[in-house]
Amino acid sequence: MKARIRQGRFADLPSLVRVYNHYVAHSDAVFDESPVTVADRDGWFRTFTESGPYQLLVADDAGDVLGCATSRPYRDHPAFRDTVETGIYLHPAATG
Numbered sequence: 001m002k003a004r005i006r007q008g009r010f011a012d013l014p015s016l017v018r019v020y021n022h023y024v025a026h027s028d029a030v031f032d033e034s035p036v037t038v039a040d041r042d043g044w045f046r047t048f049t050e051s052g053p054y055q056l057l058v059a060d061d062a063g064d065v066l067g068c069a070t071s072r073p074y075r076d077h078p079a080f081r082d083t084v085e086t087g088i089y090l091h092p093a094a095t096g
Contacts, residue, residue, distance in 0.1 A: 001061050002062075003059045003066055004059070004060055005057055005058070005059055006060065007055070007056070007057065008045070012065050013038050014038055015064075015065035016068055016089070017040075018091075019067055020036060020089055021035040048070070053071060053084050054070075054084070055071050056069075065091070066091050067090035067094055068088070068089055069086065070087045071084045072084065072086075072087070073085070
């Protein structure tokens, strides 16, 4: 496996939803209790930019999405405007 890291693309969203839903179903790592859909995650996807503090980076291997890393606002309060929260979700086959 040779992973490549790149900016996330809208075309990645179905694969990213499958990875995320694995954690919805099999862990307590996320706070969603029901699987999400691509339509549910559309707004989430659109919050990211190619530069700046809020980005979506995808790991892929020959076009297969292995997972992603995100940076997002930590809180809406002005005191946290420079604080970024990160998240990492990997396909179960890409962990270990």
